[in-house]
Amino acid sequence: MEMPPILTLRDAKHHAYGTVIRQDVWERIKREVLPMIDAILTPEAPDPEPMEDWEALLQYWDFAYPPDRIALCDCCGARSEDWLADQPRKFVLKAAAFSGLVNFECQQCKARVVKRHFKDKYKFECKPFAERRTAP
Numbered sequence: 001m002e003m004p005p006i007l008t009l010r011d012a013k014h015h016a017y018g019t020v021i022r023q024d025v026w027e028r029i030k031r032e033v034l035p036m037i038d039a040i041l042t043p044e045a046p047d048p049e050p051m052e053d054w055e056a057l058l059q060y061w062d063f064a065y066p067p068d069r070i071a072l073c074d075c076c077g078a079r080s081e082d083w084l085a086d087q088p089r090k091f092v093l094k095a096a097a098f099s100g101l102v103n104f105e106c107q108q109c110k111a112r113v114v115k116r117h118f119k120d121k122y123k124f125e126c127k128p129f130a131e132r133r134t135a136p
Helices: 023-041 051-059
Strands: 006-010 016-021 091-096 101-106 112-117 122-127
Touching: 016 023, 051 091
Parallel strands: none
Antiparallel strands: 006 016, 091 101, 101 112, 112 122
């Protein structure tokens, strides 16, 4: 018995979990299919950090204390004295506003860390990571 050109593998409940492509068919399509597979399996590049927003905050800094690069996550305890210099990075900048609001993502637990700058002090707030739910 000859194998069909494409065979769907199924579990005991008849759910598909894989596909087998006969070798002669694969040889004919692999040049076109492999780049598509690579594109799917290659992780997306991370979103670029909005460094121009961070620079704008520093440019318009008018708080009673010097700017710093301290970041900390109350959710998991991660801390950095200089979030921009860490290798590997412990925190990734997600947003900054010259009003003094700076938003990070903790790379250890994926929590959202907000650093709120006030005239005489700053305060951290931490919101635990939550998966986004999509509509069914």
